[in-house]
Amino acid sequence: MAAAEEHNRPLFDGLSNVSVADNIPVEGEITIPVPSQSQDDDSSTLDEPVKDTIMRDVKAVGKKFVHVLFPKKSSALLRDWDLWGPLILCVSLALMLQGGSTNSKKDDGGPQFAEVFVIIWFGAVxxxxxxxxxxxxxxxxxxxCVLGYCIMPLTVAMVVCRLIFLGSSGKVGFAFRFVVVVTSFGWSTFASTAFLADSQPPNRKALAVYPIFLFYFVIGWMVLTFVPSSK
Structure with a gap:
């Protein structure tokens, strides 16, 4: 019987005796939190002027050249990789090697340009x-990226050799060119191994460094043996 009376009692019976204290706020504002702008939105370049984009890429390439000139164990060259610098260096070196004495009987230096271009990229691959x-x-x-950027010392050596040919082409000139090319070859090999050697297992570093040595040796040999064609 008591259970039946309990069941028939109104649901909200007894709430009329509940009092609300005056110091308890019963109203306020409902605010919807606005998500803060993410870092990806801040770094978006969709609305960036083309000039700013080009200048940023040029500065990035220049910083990588500095890393090659002063090689150190830095992740900047590996983290922000690009192929613009290697492409510029490869084309510049191939253009300067074009038209050597070994190609003087040909009317066009195109095949020689293609040979240098293929040797560099195929060797890097x-x-x-x-x-x-x-x-x-x-x-x-x-x-x-690392192998391409580290061609820069040999490209600079090619520019110096071109200038040496303007002044002297005898034994003295060859001696100067030999020193410049050997120094550049050592710099390219050292710079590339500074970035690539640590990525190899300790017991296989020699197997990884040896092909790099041959790669820059072939490019250095092309630079050293280059002789401008006489017209």
């Missing part, structure tokens, strides 16, 4: 694949 097969931790394009 082979070294990268070798590095990956040996268990390297760098990605394919990171390795290409």
């Amino acid at each position: 082979v070294i990268t694949l070798n590095s990956k097969l040996l268990g390297g931790t760098l990605s394919f394009f990171q390795s290409l």
Whole structure:
């Protein structure tokens, strides 16, 4: 019987005796939190002027050249990789090597340009694949970026050799060119290994460095043996 009376009692019976204290706020504002702008939105370049985009890329390429001139264990060259610098260096070197004495009987230096271009990029790809097969931790394009940017000392050596030919082409000139090319070859090899050697297992570093040595040796040999065609 008591259970039946309890069941028939109104649901909100007893709430009329509840009092609300005066110091308890019973009204306020409902605000919807606005999410803060993410870092990705701040770094968006969709609305950036083309001039600013180009200048930012040029500065990034210039910083990578500085890393090659002063090689140190830095992740900047590996983290922000690009192929603009290697492409510029490859084209510049191929253009300067075009029209040598070995190609003087030809009317067009195009094949020689293509040969230099293919040797550089094919060699970089082979070294990268070798590095990956040996268990390297760098990605394919990171390795290409490092190998391409480290051609810069040999490209500078080619410019110096061109200038030496304007003054002297005898034994003295060859001696100067030899010193410049050997120094640039050592610099390119040292700079590339400073970035790539640590990505290899300790017991396989020699197998990874040896193809790099041959790669820059071939490019240095092309620079050293270059003789302008006499017209």
